[in-house]
Amino acid sequence: MSNTPDTESPLLSHIKLRIAVSGPISIADFMNEALAHPEYGYYRKQDPFGRAGDFITAPEVSQMFGELIGLWAAVSWQQMGCPPKIDLIELGPGRGTLMSDALRAVRNVAGFGDALTVRFVETSPVLRTHQQTAIMAYGIPATWHEAFDDIPTRENVPAIVIGNEFFDALPIRQFERGDKGWAERLVGMDANSGELGFVRGRETPVTDALIPVNLRGSAKKGDIFESCAAAIAIADQIARRMNETNGAALFLDYGHPSSAYGDTLQALKGHEYHPVLADPGDADLTAHVDFAAISRTMLEAGARTGAVLTQGTFLRMLGIEQRAELLKTDVDEAQASAIDQALARLIDADQMGTLFKVLIGYGRNTTPPPCVSGVSG
Numbered sequence: 452m453s454n455t456p457d458t459e460s461p462l463l464s465h466i467k468l469r470i471a472v473s474g475p476i477s478i479a480d481f482m483n484e485a486l487a488h489p490e491y492g493y494y495r496k497q498d499p500f501g502r503a504g505d506f507i508t509a510p511e512v513s514q515m516f517g518e519l520i521g522l523w524a525a526v527s528w529q530q531m532g533c534p535p536k537i538d539l540i541e542l543g544p545g546r547g548t549l550m551s552d553a554l555r556a557v558r559n560v561a562g563f564g565d566a567l568t569v570r571f572v573e574t575s576p577v578l579r580t581h582q583q584t585a586i587m588a589y590g591i592p593a594t595w596h597e598a599f600d601d602i603p604t605r606e607n608v609p610a611i612v613i614g615n616e617f618f619d620a621l622p623i624r625q626f627e628r629g630d631k632g633w634a635e636r637l638v639g640m641d642a643n644s645g646e647l648g649f650v651r652g653r654e655t656p657v658t659d660a661l662i663p664v665n666l667r668g669s670a671k672k673g674d675i676f677e678s679c680a681a682a683i684a685i686a687d688q689i690a691r692r693m694n695e696t697n698g699a700a701l702f703l704d705y706g707h708p709s710s711a712y713g714d715t716l717q718a719l720k721g722h723e724y725h726p727v728l729a730d731p732g733d734a735d736l737t738a739h740v741d742f743a744a745i746s747r748t749m750l751e752a753g754a755r756t757g758a759v760l761t762q763g764t765f766l767r768m769l770g771i772e773q774r775a776e777l778l779k780t781d782v783d784e785a786q787a788s789a790i791d792q793a794l795a796r797l798i799d800a801d802q803m804g805t806l807f808k809v810l811i812g813y814g815r816n817t818t819p820p821p822c823v824s825g826v827s828g
């Protein structure tokens with residue numbers, strides 16, 4: 452699946468030149484180029500969603516997903532004492548489908564719509580246009596931001612932060628256990644063939660220090676540890692903001708509840724797995740989210756988190772099965788079957804129900820939002 456020099460994309464040529472000039476780059480640098488290059492990055496130039504795209508996300512599977520998250524946000528707001536203003540922040544909103552379904556579902560929650568300002572954190576100009584169109588009908592003020600930290604903090608205005616499949620799109624670094632210690636896994640280039648490939652950096656004590664203490668003792672040669680500095684930085688910013696102004700955060704993503712070893716970096720193209728280094732900018736790249744690391748970061752910043760739930764458990768707690776039954780009244784057989792299939796896709800253990808996890812965080816002075824169990828902090 453590799454490109455010959457004749458057909459090589461401009462982004463692949465750019466990455467190869469970068470490696471030729473300064474040597475192997477980190478996987479985080481490769482992901483940054485592939486996903487966020489200003490001109491050729493995957494999320495900068497196209498709409499990757501839906502049947503014609505590379506993957507389908509939960510909000511695109513069914514309206515039920517966004518509706519229930521909207522109601523979760525509205526109840527969180529009520530539990531904060533119905534503050535007159537609230538920022539509803541969505542990280543990486545894709546086509547804006549989740550927010551559109553959420554805003555429709557909360558129209559009848561007295562006072563919530565009037566309190567709301569929607570804030571989207573989105574780097575893709577193409578997707579920003581979709582988001583604008585998706586929520587236009589609701590007449591809710593909305594702003595767009597490049598990064599979470601660009602959103603102004605307003606005195607006495609709490610924030611509710613939602614991120615579905617956001618953290619998995621952020622660049623990770625990988626470290627591989629060798630004979631003596633850990634070395635970073637890098638992206639290099641074969642001098643003869645010109646093909647990209649993974650190479651090992653040098654084992655150094657600094658690299659050792661990046662591995663969580665509780666994992667270091669059990670490492671075997673070849674084990675891989677992944678870390679996502681960008682996710683940790685954003686989790687820290689969110690936690691600090693929630694402590695300052697009150698607030699709640701809801702993260703849904705595929706990942707693991709405890710930090711663990713494993714190579715989870717993957718590429719998807721046309722709904723199929725694809726070689727990770729083959730088509731930067733033209734295939735989606737993701738890695739599983741380390742929810743323990745995000746939770747730990749929020750707790751260290753003084754905020755609170757609930758126990759990590761599976762998506763199936765979370766959506767059932769919010770009443771997705773009852774919502775599906777309601778949607779099935781007054782529809783024909785084909786539509787009812789489509790609703791059943793979407794429900795199964797979102798909550799069944801062999802579909803998205805178990806692989807996808809949910810983490811809820813909230814400020815140290817905030818009443819716990821719905822579905823928080825096994826509170827830490």
Ligand SMILES: C[S@@+](CC[C@H](N)C(=O)[O-])C[C@H]1O[C@@H](n2cnc3c(N)ncnc32)[C@H](O)[C@@H]1O
Nearest residue numbers: 494508543544545572573574575578615616620
């Ligand atoms: C996998 S999509 C998920 C979209 C949406 N949440 C959904 O569930 O359909 C990732 C989203 O994050 C955005 N994104 C990726 N990296 C980003 C970054 N560093 N900052 C802000 N948004 C980013 C993408 O443009 C896209 O909207």
